[in-house]
Amino acid sequence: MPFAVYVLGLAVFAQGTSEFMLSGLLSGIADDLRVSLSAAGLLTSAFAVGMVVGAPLTALAGRAWPRRRALLFFLGVFVAVHVVGALTTEYGVLxxxxxxxxxxNAGFWAVALVTAMDLAGPERRARATAVVVGGVTVACVVGVPAGAVLGELWGWRSAFWAVALVSLPAAFGLLRAVPGGRDGEVPPASARTELSALARPRLLLTLLVMAFVQGATFCAFSYLEPLVTRVTGFGAGWVPVVLALFGAGSFAGVTLAGRLADSRPKAVIGSGLVALTAGWATLALTAAHPAAVLALVLVQGALAFGTGTALxxxxxxxxxxxxxxxxxxxxAAFNVGAAAGPWLGGLALGxxxxxxxxxxxxxxxxxAALAGAAVLRATSAAPARPGLGGVTPRTDGRTSPADG
Structure with missing residues (x-):
């Protein structure tokens, strides 16, 4: 795997830490800026909304740039706003x-994924995706707890400084490892052509399935603490262990999916969806049994992020x-699920x-994800029509049947 792909994973690790670390910093932010906890919680919601809305907008804005320039620009903006956030005393500025x-972050993600897959080559596209997505799983296991520790020791601002500092070696690595200019890049099609390609019903259905999978993942993950302390009977000291198990499973899942999804994508996705559905139902039924909870948290983390990578x-x-x-x-689909899942789980609790x-x-x-996948499977058996799974252009300028 090219070194640049791992550099992209490092940058995503820093950005993933920023996205999720506020869960351990809200009290400190609220006290320091003299706002309510609910107002501090809006900082997390604002990030999620920015990711959903910003993903297509920033991709459109930066699509004509050489990829190294786009990556460095988005990462530079990300570092700058964390420096401002660490310095400000105003809630509105934060x-x-x-x-x-x-x-x-959304713009970086969009360019990073396609850059990683192009650098890795067509036979290792899923493995390259797994390295980039793996940055998020490492953030959940290492970055978020480390941010909470920094916040406890030196205040919430130290976590913002840490995210900015970790991003700097990633920026240097991108400058050295990602080719500059347009060498090796296929010139982008017109915005209208790209948008029409993304309007295919089967592609939109795949994105919907992805949103359902991520919604399920983050719904359960967000409320693991009350589940294991009030139903399973673990003490508070076990919560980091359970969360670490989920993160370790997630990392294992993206790694394994990266090796399998290039050759057997349908099998990875299909089996993953079925196993995830059964796994969440089994966890709900066996939540009072500690051994079952520990095993299922590990397995579900692997299945959730492995299936997500393949999607x-x-x-x-x-x-x-x-x-x-x-x-x-x-x-955008990933973050729609990440925002909607915890909200729906909160409604059920409330x-x-x-x-x-x-x-x-x-x-x-x-x-719901399984139902969407069943529709996809049914339509894949139907005769293909141009624009709906028929002949589509390849990135090398040739044509080939769309891989529904």
Whole structure:
């Protein structure tokens, strides 16, 4: 695997840490800036909204740039807003930096995915995707807890400084490892051509399935703490262990999916969707049994991120003539699920259905994902029509049947 792909993974690690680290910093931010906890919580929501809205917008804005320039620009903006966030004493300024940082993160993701796959070559596209997505899983295992520790020792601002500092070697690595100019890059098609490619019903359905999978993942993950402490019976000291197990499983899942999804994408996705659905339902049923919870948290982490990685690779296969915008739509779908899942789980908890309720919501969301996959499977058996899974341009200028 080219060194540049791992540099992209390092940058995504820093950005993923920023996206999720506020969960351990909210009290410190609220006290320091003299705002309510709910206002501090809006900082997380602002980042999620910025990712969803910003993914296609920043991809459109930067699609005509050479990829190294686009990556360095987005990463530079990301570093700058974290420096501003670490220095500001105004809540409104901090909120604005979260939105702008999310826009930069979304643009970076869109370009990073297509860059990684092009550098790795067509036979290792899923493995390259796994390295980039793996940055998020490492952020969950290492970056987010480290941010919480820094916040406890030196205040929440230290976590912002740490994210900015970790991004600097990634920027240097991108400058050295990613080719400059347009050498080796296929000139982008017109914006209208790329957008029309992304309007294919089967591609949109794949993105919807991805959003359901991520919604299920983050719904259960967001409420693991009350589940394991109030249903399973673990003490508070076990919570980091359970979260680390989920993160370790996630890393293993993206690594394994990266090796399998290039050769057997349909098998990885299909089996992953079925196993995830069964796994969340089983976790809800066996949540009072510690051994079952520990095993299932590890397995579900692996299945969730492994299946998600394969789905991202699938999106690029279905829109080869719109790689950057395909990456932006995949990023948006990921974050729609990451925002909607915890919200739905919170509604179930608030309605009084108990601490197992979010996990049941995850199982229901996976049921919706399975239904979407069944429609995709049914339409793949139908005769192909141009623009709906028939002959589509390849990124090398030739044509080939779309891999529905």
């Amino acid at each position: 909120l604005a930096t979260r939105v702008v940082g999310a826009l930069a 991202i690779s699938r999106v690029f296969q279905q829109a080869p003539e719109a790689p950057t915008l395909a990456g932006s739509f995949a990023t 309605a009084g259905f108990g601490f197992r309720a979010p996990v049941w919501v995850s199982a229901l969301l996976m049921g």
